[in-house]
Every structure is written in C-alpha cells, then in structure tokens.
Amino acid sequence: MTNIKDLAKMAGVSVTTVSRVLNHHPYVSEEKRNAVLKAMEDSNYQKNINAVHLSTGKTRLIGVVLPFSDHPYFALLLKGIAKQALENNYKLVLFQTEYLESREIEALEMLKQKQIDSLIICSRACDLSVIEEHLQYGNIVLCENIMKDNISSTFVNHYEIFYEALEFLYQKGHRRIGYCIGRLSGTNSHKRERAYRDFHEKYGLAYHHEYVMDKCFYFEDGEKVMNKIKEMDNPPTALLVTGDQVAAGIVVCCQRQNISIPGKMSIIGFDNEPIAKMLNITTIEIPLVEMGKNLFLQAISSDISNRELSVKLIERGTV
C-alpha cells in the first residue's frame, strides 16, 4: 500500500504538497499537481481514511439507533435518513437495539470514542439524562418532543394527533374506543396515553384498562388484538392503531371472521403506509421520510432546533 510519503517521493515534492492536491487545496502549481496526480495514477494510491479520521477527529459517519429495521415505520424513517446522508456524503452506522438499553449505550460509546460524529436515536430506550451526558461528544438528535435547548429533535405532536383522532371517532358516534400501541413506555406513548385519558375525562367516558393493547408492532399482532377483543364482554367499537401494519392485520382478521368494518368495528391506522391504501384503511399520515431527512440534517448541523412536522388524516373506508 503506497502512502502519501511514497507519493511525495515519486512526484519529487513534499508530503504537504501531496496532501494539498489530495484535498483540492489552492496554491499548488499546475506542474507539481500533475506530478502528484501521475504518481497517484501509477501507484494505484488509496487514502487510508483512518489516518484522516485520527488527524481530523471526524469520521463522516452518523449512527442511527432503531429497535427494528424490518418494520415499515423505522424502515421509512431510515430511508429518509439514508437519502439525506447520501446527498451530504455521510455514511450510516446502524444500531438495531430491539429496545435494549445496553445496545443504545453501545451507540453512545461509539460517539464517545469518536467513531461516529453524531447519533440519531429514532426511538429511545435509555434515560434522557444518559443522553445528555453524551452531548459533549457530539450531536444527538431525537425523534420525540422533548423541548430541551441542548438536543435537536424532529417529531409530530402525538398528543394532539391522538386527541383529534379520538374526537373524530366521537363525532362518528363512538363511545367505546380502544387503542393499540407498540410499547407502553417511551415519550410518544406517554403523550398518547395522556391524550387518551384527557379525552375520556372531557366526555366523562369510562376508562377501560383492557382497551389499551400494547406490544403491537407487526401485521400478525393484529390477530392477537382481535383475539383479545373477542373475549371482552363489552368490546370497543373503534380502535386507534399506531401503525398501519397492525391495522392491516386487524382488518384482514376481521374480514376472515366476517366482522364488518366499519359496521361492527372502526379502525384508524397510523403512518399511511402503502398497505393502508391497498386495504382502504383510514389512517393518519406521518411524513416519515421527511422526518428522516430532517433528523439527518439536524445531526450534522451545529445548531440546535426542534421541529414539529404536521400530519394528515386520510379518510378511507374503515371508519
């Protein structure tokens, strides 16, 4: 492996000059530049990027923390991040945590060790204070509404969205409304829980503990949901389902069992994934790709920002 020193020798110049042409600096005579270029050509030179990293203290690597990559929500987010990364000539290091705090810590460690310049956490498992401790080592951006002036974030207003969706169902006459969610912990879930409770309070509706179903991530979880509902004495007449995958699972399950939608059960999904369109599911569109893009931009930006993105209710056939 020839290095910058060899090139210098071959071209009859100093390493500084070689470095200059390598990095497209001005102030190099045409003549010497060509000599270096030729030497690079002749030797099939390749920069050792690790040396560059050591020297500059930067890697142009951004970490991305997410629980699963095989879920449309995160896959779409990742798509947006990847797109923007490409445009800005950054690469991504993936951390699939499955919500294990220890894996999130690993990502934070890499930031500490300077192997990545910044970190995007799509869904957080560890405590906010742990995040804050690591801020000194690089940018960390989150996908949730924490209004901290030292952490950037991009998010949608989950409280408002949830509340409005509930109102929408209320207007349609529903009084027993349940909801399905991925995990119960997490900022976003808490906000939705709060919206749910506030809504019930406002209209003096009874809060049924069993109407809240968690661990709903994938298509097949829709079946589990329906099984639970079938066992209820007083089942909900409508469901808010955070994720169109699960919503689709429920819809398919109902079709099979001849449970009429929206006759017997109304569904509002989330995200507006392609499947929602195919199955004609009413859903709340979350601009995931755009969110991803913005997260990335914040990751490489030197100033803090908190950006809220707006969502759109897409009325289709399940309400």
Place this chain on the structure above:
Amino acid sequence: MTNIKDLAKMAGVSVTTVSRVLNHHPYVSEEKRNAVLKAMEDSNYQKNINAVHLSTGKTRLIGVVLPFSDHPYFALLLKGIAKQALENNYKLVLFQTEYLESREIEALEMLKQKQIDSLIICSRACDLSVIEEHLQYGNIVLCENIMKDNISSTFVNHYEIFYEALEFLYQKGHRRIGYCIGRLSGTNSHKRERAYRDFHEKYGLAYHHEYVMDKCFYFEDGEKVMNKIKEMDNPPTALLVTGDQVAAGIVVCCQRQNISIPGKMSIIGFDNEPIAKMLNITTIEIPLVEMGKNLFLQAISSDISNRELSVKLIERGTV
C-alpha cells in the same frame, strides 16, 4: 480529552502498560493495573478508536449493500446480519444503493480505504469483475450462486425452486403461468428466467413475453400486475410472485375485484413473510434471517465458502 499518555503519567507507568491493561493483556502486576484503572476512572478516559484503527488496520465495521431497506426481503436479511454482527461485536455500515452502480462502488471504495473490514452485497448491480478487483482489500460476500473459489456466498437455488414451483402448478393443471419479479437483471433473475424457459420447453408450452412482469417490489405493485393481466386476451391462470408483498397486493386486489383465488387465479408467493400467513398465501419460504447470519459469518471468516440454504413450499390457500 485525556489520552493514553496522560493515563501513563497519572498512574506512574509507561504507555505500554496502559495499553496492556486497556487490551486485557497478561503480564501486568495487579498493583500497576489498579493504578491505571484508577487513572481511567479519575479522568473519565475514552479510547480514541480511530487511533486504534490506524494502528491495527482494522475497524470492526462491516459494510452492507442493499437496494432498499424498506422492503421485507432485505429488512429480514439485514436483521439476520445485524443479529450476528452484534454477537461478534461488529458494527454495520449501511449502503442503500437503489440498484445504482455508483453507490455500490462507494461501498467498494470504503473497503479499499480500509474504513470497513469486509463487505456484504445483498443484491449486486455492478459487474463481477469489479468485485473481484476489490477482493484484495478485504472479504466480499454475495447472496447469489456464483461458484467462484475466491468469493464466499450464501444463496438458495433459484433455478430449482422456480422449476419445482412451476411443476407444482403444472400438476395442478395450469398451462398458462406467469411470473412477477423485482428486476430482470441480476443473477437470481437470470436463473429463474432460465428455469421458466426450460420448463416451457419441457412441456412444449408457448412462451408469452407478457407473462413476465418485472419491477415488482412492493405491495402496491400487485395492483399494477392485475391491471396488466386484465388487459390480456389470454391471461395466465397462475402466477409465481417473487416476494410475498407483491403476492399480497395481488391477492387483495383480486378480492376487491371479485376475482376468485385460486378459482380464477392461483398464486405462489416467495419468502413466507408474515403477511403471507395472514392472507393465507401459498408461498416458498426462504430462510432470510438465517441467510443474513451466514452472510455475516462469511464476511468475517478468513476462508471462502459457498453455502446453499434449502427452502420449503408452504401450501396454503392460493393454489
């Protein structure tokens, strides 16, 4: 940022000794080890991993090339890779190529520049010769059946699978069989094309050009397929669909338009994704997660291997 030198000073030992305790080498007295440990503690020391990389020439970073991350096929493959990476204490660098050769080249460049130790190419766009040129810089493993003694690979026998699926449909009485595929180019597609032609030849069946439908990746592409089929004078009675997403799209589309399955149209999907189970789609299960794991293991192994994984036809309700 304190470094190894500072630690040495603080602990009153040499940098070598510090390095030794850092890397859990033997031959360090308990006393000095503790002194170093204490210094690390006191100074909140963090290794600069880039320096390690420069010094060792390794990064414990493996590149993963795939066209899209938001497709279950690749997401599942990635899941397997990520799982195994975690177990072996490696990290992954993601390259989303969208089948652009230029992005694949970028990944190969990173290998050249030693920013990644090896490269896993889940779906290849560039020429095999380009790959071979880069073999000198690190392992490259492929997800296709190229029997080269210098490149490792993990794959399923797409020719055989396709052929057998066609036979299966033939036994069921089908004489006009079409197929849907992601992209027409690519080793795997070629093998399937060949199986398709051989099959038609064997039974003296007419080859209809229009029965081959490409660019089928996502759920929504199922609709496009059905639109095409509706315009045919002599439509196929069965479809081999490489990917359950698209198969599901077709099934849903047929349901909507009251095209009976398998009465009027039979479907065999691929991968056995969760959605196939939900929609009761007959499919060929490909062990994607296991494939991913094996790909990773090959990426870090020092010897070449070519491993074929077996698949399973799962008979359900669409044939």
Place this chain on the structure above:
DNA sequence: TTGTAAGCGTTATCAG
C-alpha cells in the same frame, strides 16, 4: 513484568 521508541498515514502550523 516493564519501558523505550518506532511506527500507522494523515493534516496543520509555521517559516520561508
């Protein structure tokens, strides 16, 4: 068991 010192391949400073 410990330490010295020579790399690893760049970039950056500063003097010319």
Place this chain on the structure above:
DNA sequence: CTGATAACGCTTACAA
C-alpha cells in the same frame, strides 16, 4: 507557492 515537522492516539517489537 512550498516544505519541514509536529501533532493525532494507539499498538507492538525489542530491550531490559
């Protein structure tokens, strides 16, 4: 415009 030379922070012979 050009070039020495000192970082950058760690690993690893080699010597003791």
